[in-house]
Amino acid sequence: MITDFVIKNAPILVVAIPLIGAFLCPLVARISPMWRKTWVLGVVTVTSLIAILLASIVLTQGTVIYVFGASTSNLTVPIDSGGIPIRIIFTVDAMSAAMEVIMAMIGFSVILYSMSADQERSSLEQYYTLFLLLICSVMGMVTTGDLFNFFVFLEISSMASAGLVAYRVEKGRAIEAAIKYFIVSTIAAIFFLFAIAILYGQYNALNIAMLAQRLQFTLIDKIALILIVMALSTKCGAVPMHFWTPDAYSLAPSSVTAMLVVVSLASLYALFRFVFTMYGLTLSYVTIGWVLITLGVLSMVIGVTMAIPQKDVQRLIAYQGISQIGYMLLGMGVGLAVLGNPAQLSSFGIIAMEGGIFHIINHAIYEGLLFLTAGSIIYRIGTRDLDKMGGLGHSMKYTMIFFMIGVLAIAGVPPFNGFASKLLIYESVYLFNPVLAIIALVVSILTLASFVKVFHSIFMGPRLLEYAGVREAPLPMLIGMGILAVLIVVFGFFPQVVVNTIVAPAAQALVNQGGYLSVILGGR
Amino acid sequence: MFWNLPYFTVVILTFIAILTILTKKNLVKVLLGINILESAVNLLIISIGYREGGVAPIFTLAPSTNMVLPTPQALVLTSIVIGVATSALLLSFTMVIYRKYGSVDVEKMRELRE
Numbered sequence: 001m002i003t004d005f006v007i008k009n010a011p012i013l014v015v016a017i018p019l020i021g022a023f024l025c026p027l028v029a030r031i032s033p034m035w036r037k038t039w040v041l042g043v044v045t046v047t048s049l050i051a052i053l054l055a056s057i058v059l060t061q062g063t064v065i066y067v068f069g070a071s072t073s074n075l076t077v078p079i080d081s082g083g084i085p086i087r088i089i090f091t092v093d094a095m096s097a098a099m100e101v102i103m104a105m106i107g108f109s110v111i112l113y114s115m116s117a118d119q120e121r122s123s124l125e126q127y128y129t130l131f132l133l134l135i136c137s138v139m140g141m142v143t144t145g146d147l148f149n150f151f152v153f154l155e156i157s158s159m160a161s162a163g164l165v166a167y168r169v170e171k172g173r174a175i176e177a178a179i180k181y182f183i184v185s186t187i188a189a190i191f192f193l194f195a196i197a198i199l200y201g202q203y204n205a206l207n208i209a210m211l212a213q214r215l216q217f218t219l220i221d222k223i224a225l226i227l228i229v230m231a232l233s234t235k236c237g238a239v240p241m242h243f244w245t246p247d248a249y250s251l252a253p254s255s256v257t258a259m260l261v262v263v264s265l266a267s268l269y270a271l272f273r274f275v276f277t278m279y280g281l282t283l284s285y286v287t288i289g290w291v292l293i294t295l296g297v298l299s300m301v302i303g304v305t306m307a308i309p310q311k312d313v314q315r316l317i318a319y320q321g322i323s324q325i326g327y328m329l330l331g332m333g334v335g336l337a338v339l340g341n342p343a344q345l346s347s348f349g350i351i352a353m354e355g356g357i358f359h360i361i362n363h364a365i366y367e368g369l370l371f372l373t374a375g376s377i378i379y380r381i382g383t384r385d386l387d388k389m390g391g392l393g394h395s396m397k398y399t400m401i402f403f404m405i406g407v408l409a410i411a412g413v414p415p416f417n418g419f420a421s422k423l424l425i426y427e428s429v430y431l432f433n434p435v436l437a438i439i440a441l442v443v444s445i446l447t448l449a450s451f452v453k454v455f456h457s458i459f460m461g462p463r464l465l466e467y468a469g470v471r472e473a474p475l476p477m478l479i480g481m482g483i484l485a486v487l488i489v490v491f492g493f494f495p496q497v498v499v500n501t502i503v504a505p506a507a508q509a510l511v512n513q514g515g516y517l518s519v520i521l522g523g524r
Numbered sequence: 525m526f527w528n529l530p531y532f533t534v535v536i537l538t539f540i541a542i543l544t545i546l547t548k549k550n551l552v553k554v555l556l557g558i559n560i561l562e563s564a565v566n567l568l569i570i571s572i573g574y575r576e577g578g579v580a581p582i583f584t585l586a587p588s589t590n591m592v593l594p595t596p597q598a599l600v601l602t603s604i605v606i607g608v609a610t611s612a613l614l615l616s617f618t619m620v621i622y623r624k625y626g627s628v629d630v631e632k633m634r635e636l637r638e
Contacts, residue, residue: 148599155606159613166617172624176633179551179617186558186610187545193565193603200596201572 008073010054011066011090014100015140017047022132029125037115040128044111047135048104055097059505063519065145066090076520085207085520091145093516094505095357099142099269101502102361103262105487106368107135113372113480114255117379121253127167134160134259138266145520147196147206150270151189154235157263158185164256165248177247184244188231195227208278209520212513217282225283228274229291235267238329239299242322246306249318250384254375257314258368261321265364268325272332272510280513281340289337296329297436300443308450312384313374316454317367320410320447324363330440331356331425334432339511348428353507354499355424361503362417362491366409369484373403376473376481377458386457393459395470400459402481407455409488411448417488420495530571537564551618551628555611562607569596569603 006013021043029036058064066073068088076085092100111131118127137160140153162185166178200206202221203214215221234241245264249257275288303323310316335353338344376399377392378384393400409416412423422444430437472478491498509515537560544557573596579587581594622628 148602152602152606155610159609162613162617166620169620172621175617175620175624179614179621182610182614182617183554183558186614187561190558190561190565194568196599197565197569197572200569200599206595 006050006053007057009066010050010057011064011092011143012068013050014047014054014104015090015136015143017050018043018132018136018139021047022129022136025129025132026125029128033124036125036128040111040132041115043132044104044108044135047139048108051100051104051139054092055101055502058092058094058097059501063091063093063509063516065092065519077522084205085210088149089145089207089520090143091209091516091520092143093519094502094509095269095273095507096142098357098361098502098506099266100139102364103135103138103142103266105483106258106262106364109480109483110255110258110368110372111480112483113258113375113477114253116474116476117255117375118253121167127164130160130163130167131256131259134164134263138262141266142269145208147199147208147211149206151193151196154189154192154267154270155186157266158182158189158235161248161256161260161263164259165252167253167256168251171251174251177244177251181244181248184241185235188234188241191227192231195224195231198224198227207520208273209517212278212280213517213521215279215282217279217284221279222283225275225279225288229271229288232267232271232274233295236264236271236325237322238295238325239302239322240295242299242303245322246315246318249321249371250312250315254314254371254378257318257371257375261367261371262364264321264325265360268328268360275336276339276510277513277516285336285339289333289335289339292329292333292336293436294333296326296331296333297439298326299323299329300326300440304443304446304450308446311386313377313386313389313454313458314371314384316386316450317370317374320370320450321363321367323443323447324359324367324410326443327422327425327440328356328359328363330429330436331359334429334436335507335511338432344432345511348431350507350511351424352428352432353510354503355421355428357506357510358421358424358495358499358503359418361498362409362421362488365484365487365491366406366416366418369402369481369488370406370410372477372481372484373399373406376477377403379477380470380473381467386454389458390461390467391459391463392467392470394463395467396459396472398478399473399481402478402485403459404455405485405488407448407451409492411451412444413448415489415492417491417495420492420499424499527576530567530574534564534568534571537561537567549629549631551621551630552615554630555614555618558614559607559611562603562610566600566603566607569600572596 028039067076137153137157144150162178162182165181166175168174198220203211205211237245300323303319307316307319331352335349338349409418412418426437541557541561545554548554573593575592578590578592581591
């Protein structure tokens with residue numbers, strides 16, 4: 001009975017459980033800190049399990065839809081509505097399912113890590129309320145099939161993450177980073193609402209599938225597209241709008257930073273969803289494809305060159321993250337640029353998109369791992385300045401191994417997961433335009449070079465006197481990091497399995513606009 | 525022409541808001557600019573849903589079936605609520621910044637410019 005209920009309502013439960021869990025958290029925390037820990041862990045565990053269940057349903061039975069307030073959960077177009085899907089519809093296709101699983105896994109390990117990393121801080125019940133709210137909002141962003149609903153989740157994610165960035169309120173700089181981030185993302189969200197208003201005024205619909213069917217790509221639709229691309233690339237931190245990322249990433253607690261990476265990837269997902277599924281072939285795909293490619297190349301190059309001179313370890317990883325976002329934009333941009341050409345699409349376009357999507361998944365894992373290891377080092381020695389670190393390899397062996405795995409993965413060294421996805425991108429982009437592939441390779445080498453320096457200055461060298469009493473990070477933190485490290489290695493050794501089961505269906509789901517439409521609007 | 529007045533207002537408000545956000549140095553004024561921008565979008569959505577001579581979209585005992593669209597009003601209601609939450613959070617950040625730096629001038633918040 002209960003399994004039937006869960007299977008039937010899985011799309012909404014993935015969003016609702018963290019939401020309810022978030023607001024009950026302060027109440028539960030009144031009993032005792034132990035209850036609070038159990039509650040938060042329980043909520044993320046249940047959410048992750050349901051996300052995995054939902055993904056397995058989607059991958060075996062095709063797209064799952066959930067209509068709010070309808071008599072049956074798949075009644076998308078009510079009989080008396082004149083053929084318009086008037087209700088809010090959650091649409092979980094292979095792409096959304098892949099994103100959900102990966103977010104749930106990151107969320108779980110980050111919460112586990114934060115159980116001991118943040119236990120010394122004050123007002124933890126509010127902290128975890130915001131944390132669960134953040135998980136709820138990213139889950140909502142990737143499942144919803146309704147534009148306005150997406151806007152609401154976007155705002156929830158901005159609010160929760162700004163609150164978390166400002167969490168160390170005793171430091172003025174944390175507030176400064178938070179207000180910078182929040183002003184930027186609020187303005188981005190308002191422009192997104194402008195785009196919604198424009199599209200609604202033209203086509204009288206908010207459902208993505210309905211809009212996709214009716215879209216004419218007039219001048220006004222182009223303005224809406226520009227607003228959407230601008231708003232979402234600001235939220236994901238691609239280069240011209242990247243200025244908030246290093247500040248926010250470096251001043252938030254490390255566990256929060258790992259979640260902020262997930263939020264930026266959710267925005268990236270939404271960007272691809274709107275460009276591919278909503279606009280699809282009606283937009284001038286070559287132009288928009290090249291816009292994405294340009295953003296991607298700029299992000300790659302500027303991110304990595306800004307990373308090299310950094311002294312603050314979290315800031316450095318943040319800049320490297322910007323450069324990795326560039327790879328995803330490059331892969332998806334190439335896929336978009338050849339969307340209207342079936343021969344090129346099947347020969348390399350779809351591989352480029354698979355590379356982009358696979359890199360999104362891998363990026364969430366290794367970037368999260370790098371921030372968590374950096375956080376555990378800072379937790380033990382209390383400084384984030386690379387010049388003051390040294391010789392920690394003697395006392396923090398496991399952290400060193402995890403950091404090394406993360407570094408090799410981000411630099412694309414075999415046999416780690418970053419290599420698998422970057423290889424797909426190099427191969428396919430080379431067929432599209434060799435220069436782009438060469439830039440991507442060079443950026444990868446620079447990434448490795450800058451991380452070799454970081455690795456050396458943190459872990460190598462003789463044992464320093466001032467860090468004589470430093471011990472290994474606590475066990476829950478190691479478990480949290482270990483889960484991510486194991487995922488990196490497993491994904492690196494069996495990339496083909498992951499590509500075939502998760503990534504290829506996701507890429508197909510993005511390309512196959514007609515499939516998405518027919519699920520919502522009928523005509524199957 | 526006359527019925528396009530709300531749209532002109534939206535354009536004017538948007539420009540005022542963007543100018544305020546870009547040129548003002550006082551953080552509170554920047555936040556006011558954001559609020560004006562929000563109002564501009566809300567006005568745009570409401571005017572899209574308006575029908576000339578329409579009545580409120582309540583079917584019971586409706587004097588005529590020429591009604592304004594209900595969805596934009598629901599959207600704007602939600603968007604206003606979100607706007608209130610956003611402003612509250614931004615203003616509380618500003619309060620803390622004033623306490624830490626003794627000023628709300630964006631030029632003085634330069635600890636992060638490295």
